[in-house]
């Protein structure tokens with residue numbers, strides 16, 4: 108099937124270059140070309156379904172770089188739920204989150220560790236057309252130290268345990284190997300960032316990934332673990348909430364290592380409504396530390412992508428926070444488009460409107476390069492050429508389950 112999407116402004120290519128009165132020509136779910144509407148030929152128009160988005164801005168579907176399907180930060184005490192909820196309950200939670208993510212303009216999401224292999228199972232259902240959601244990239248079982256903290260990772264000790272799980276994840280078909288190296292936040296009383304994994308354990312997972320061209324992403328807020336991760340070949344540092352000046356310098360010296368920022372966890376006061384009192388206190392205690400450290404990192408020009416850490420449907424806020432912390436608007440937007448695609452290993456295929464890329468398009472009123480907050484109201488969503496939202500409403504026949512409608 109051939110389609111042509113036209114709009115007042117199209118953000119084209121990996122640099123999000125503005126084409127006024129632009130058009131995107133699509134065939135069988137892939138972008139054929141992106142051009143000024145005035146350059147469309149009769150051959151382009153022949154047999155094409157025309158989608159005229161008026162004066163809206165069309166940009167690539169957003170890529171959520173850090174998600175969990177079995178967590179929904181919009182639910183009361185969502186972290187505690189993980190320990191007690193059944194697979195069925197967590198699956199229901201996941202379906203809701205996936206649907207809301209797609210409706211918010213997220214067309215690709217990287218899952219950074221889930222229980223019951225939900226990410227792997229739901230990826231298949233989405234691919235088969237049975238479930239509505241973004242295209243997924245998966246990590247399977249997240250690996251933490253048996254001395255470590257956190258709600259999602261499974262405990263491991265010694266290089267052979269890490270190797271075994273890394274290989275088991277590979278056998279299941281994951282896209283990334285996920286390790287957890289530090290707590291969630293620096294504790295002022297403690298005075299340092301604990302590092303739970305040895306350099307050898309980190310190296311083992313990197314080696315297992317390297318041979319198969321699979322990247323390793325590390326939950327890591329800073330300190331010794333950040334140094335170990337960078338030196339042992341980890342490709343993405345997740346969170347970096349407490350990156351010191353030394354950490355920033357190290358990351359600048361290693362541009363092959365990216366940082367994936369999820370600052371809304373601490374900066375977004377609206378999340379507090381869904382946290383236990385103890386976790387509210389932690390979020391407040393960390394807010395200014397995170398603002399300062401992540402701000403320093405962004406201002407230093409360390410390259411980054413963006414994720415919500417399971418704040419489903421609210422990736423747009425991360426773009427706003429990145430801009431507030433000192434990124435220019437284009438770089439902030441690339442954090443959920445072309446730079447996110449690099450971090451997720453899908454550059455050229457996702458995160459840009461270019462010939463040969465998947466037809467993942469969204470549209471908003473206004474100009475996100477002038478004001479990123481316009482991403483709050485995504486009015487049009489297309490994924491792989493199929494329209495899931497139009498005129499601000501879910502397309503007919505778009506439910507969490509696609510079958511039977």
Ligand SMILES: [Zn+2]
Nearest residue numbers: 173175219416
């Ligand atoms: Zn996470």
